[in-house]
Amino acid sequence: MNDKASLSAHNVSRVYDGTAVVSGVSLDLPPGVITALLGGSGAGKSTLLRLMAGLEPVDSGEIRLGDRVLSSPGHTLAPEKRHIGLIFQDFALFPHLTALQNIGFGLADMPREEARAIGTQWLSRLGLGARSGAYPHELSGGEQQRVAIARALAPKPAAILMDEPFSGLDPSLRGSVREEALAAIRDAGIPALLVTHDPAEALDSADHIAIMRSGHILQQGPARDIYLKPQGADIAAALGAVNIMAAADMPPGLLTPAPPAGSTLVVRPEGILLDASAPVKARVVSSRLTGPMSRLVLDAGPMRMVALVPRFDAPAAGAEIGIRFDPALAFIFASGAS
Missing domain, CATH: 2.40.50.100 (RNA polymerase II/Efflux pump adaptor protein, barrel-sandwich hybrid domain)
Structure with a gap:
């Protein structure tokens, strides 16, 4: 699998009880680019992320990684076979494993010493070199989120998807943790999607922004263009x-x-x-x-x-x-x- 391929949705829809939560959405995530998917509650942001992750099937359209079809109607490649990293708001660390063991969970196919070395490198990269033996309950919220990010990036995923990953952090920590995390993701050079409802976070974090409302993407492009060249009043208002x-x-x-x-x-x-x-x-x-x-x-x-x-x-x-x-x-x- 080419770990530098684009992850993309092509005319994707998802329908619940006759209502299209995601409707005819196309979104391309190029390698090395952080794309923010911005919208209010109920816009369809998290559903689109789940479709790209393989956590839900598509009702129409396709999800692709490069030329490989990951999802189409009647076909959904399992999440664990997509080689896509996922980071959520709730961190989702295993409480009975140390920070290093949490990172090593995604490296189970490697020899133990190699996995340990990679996990140690990632902890050091994110400023947690001294916390490798700590359990999640012994870590602060910011430390837990950095462990979750290290766990997602350590296996060298083909892409990474983040659903409101920093919104649960204390405001005093949010900026520094986000900066460290996104720097590591940029260094990996892979496609990255950041789902957020916060326009300031989207502008501060992302290279590209896609504005989503009622299951549709209203405008997408470089963050500067979305801010300075909105195509409608609602799009202008979406950024503040x-x-x-x-x-x-x-x-x-x-x-x-x-x-x-x-x-x-x-x-x-x-x-x-x-x-x-x-x-x-x-x-x-x-x-x-x-x-x-x-x-x-x-x-x-x-x-x-x-x-x-x-x-x-x-x-x-x-x-x-x-x-x-x-x-x-x-x-x-x-x-x-x-």
């Missing part, structure tokens, strides 16, 4: 809060050129810029520090908007300020477009 307004309500001078009459304007909060020389003025309803950025609620004529500005630029509530829109973060859609 946005301001949505009718072009008719927009005061002249906020955006050049002005959007066509009857169109809808979608502006990211970070796309509202403070500019003392701008002709459009807004009143600051509230100003709240949220970390490196401040969140402003603004009134500008008939519009109320939310802006994110650097904290050192943030005006106080009650101030009148000049504003304009960053054209790169303001998207114009025909009326009725989603």
Whole structure:
């Protein structure tokens, strides 16, 4: 089996009780690329992952690894024969095995000493060299997840699928564990799918993003393109809060050129810029520090908007300020477009 082949879904559907949970989805996971599958609860994300893993059969379409068909109607290659690593939110470690033994479980076909050496290397790679003899209940959540990641990667899988793998971690650990894990996955050079409901995680972690809703993929491509070139208002909103307004309500001078009459304007909060020389003025309803950025609620004529500005630029509530829109973060859609 070519461990550097793409893992892909071709026009795949899965139906439960007459309802298509996944409907005609095509998604290609190239080697060496981390793809985030982003969507809300019930979008079909986890079901698509399960189809690619072989945990469920497809009702139509195909799952392929390179040229090899893994799933088609009436044919589902067993998960253990796909050579695909799986990482879930609940870690799923064996409680009676040490960290090293958990990793070695997936290396049972190797000579014992070779498996031990590989497991030790992976523990060291993920900063757990001193924890090889610890049992899961003796490990922190972040340590348990790193063991789960090492166990998935140690057998050199052809691809890796991750279902909300970091969402159960303490926020103070999440970023560092995710960074270590994804660095190891990138080094492996295999296709990787990260299922998440968190747009910040998708943008921070993934090379490519696919937006999924109601069983369909709405848009997919490089993360930068999804963020800067959304094909609809709903897609723009999938990557974070946005301001949505009718072009008719927009005061002249906020955006050049002005959007066509009857169109809808979608502006990211970070796309509202403070500019003392701008002709459009807004009143600051509230100003709240949220970390490196401040969140402003603004009134500008008939519009109320939310802006994110650097904290050192943030005006106080009650101030009148000049504003304009960053054209790169303001998207114009025909009326009725989603």
